Each structure stands twice: as C-alpha cells, then as structure tokens.
Amino acid sequence: MSNNNASSSSVAVAQRAVKQLRLEAKIRRINVSQAATDLKNFCLQNAHKDPLLVGVPSSDNPFRPPKSCGLL
Template identity: 65%
Template sequence: HVAVPLFQVSQAAAELQQYCMQNACKDALLVGVPAGSNPFREPRSCALL
C-alpha cells in the first residue's frame, strides 16, 4: 500500500487556485500564442498562385 497524505478540500482548492493565478500569464489558452511562433498553425500559401 502507498501512503497518500490527506488534505482538507478547502486547503487543496486554495492551493490550486493560487497556483492557477500565479501561472495564468504563462497559459497559452488564456493569453494566446503569437501567430509567428505557433507550430500548429497551417502554413499560408499565396491565393494568387
């Protein structure tokens, strides 16, 4: 058996909320990704050719 430490839900939720608030500025889903550095964006081609 593995001993898992028990925490109060309110304490765990507060720590999770604090972590999320501290790291929100680094979250690409919240702040977006600059178009030039997005590796998942489809390469654009010229519409005239």
C-alpha cells in the same frame, strides 16, 4: 481439492487488499478546502504562461495555416 484452491485464492486476494489498504492509510491527506485554495493560487500565479488564456504568438504556432507562395 478445488475448494482448497478457491480458499487459497480468496486468501491471496484478501491479503493484497489489506496490503493496499495499509499503503493508502499511510498517505498524508489535506482538507479539500486547502487543496482547492492551493489549486486556485497556482492557477492565478501561472495564468500569464497559459497559452489557452493569453494565446500563442503566430510566429510560434506550429498549426498556423501555411502561407501561399505566388509567382510575380
């Protein structure tokens, strides 16, 4: 009986694997060179919006050091 359960379990695993492979076979793919070119163009077009490249204005920076208050 346990041999029957093991074989039905392995059949179920194989069926899931085949289903996954069929799904992956339907995915439209592009060449790596085309993907790299697209990624490079995207980065160049959006570089002016990237805070790591252009910085964050101090007025918009939530992590700036707090200003100290002094009594005059």
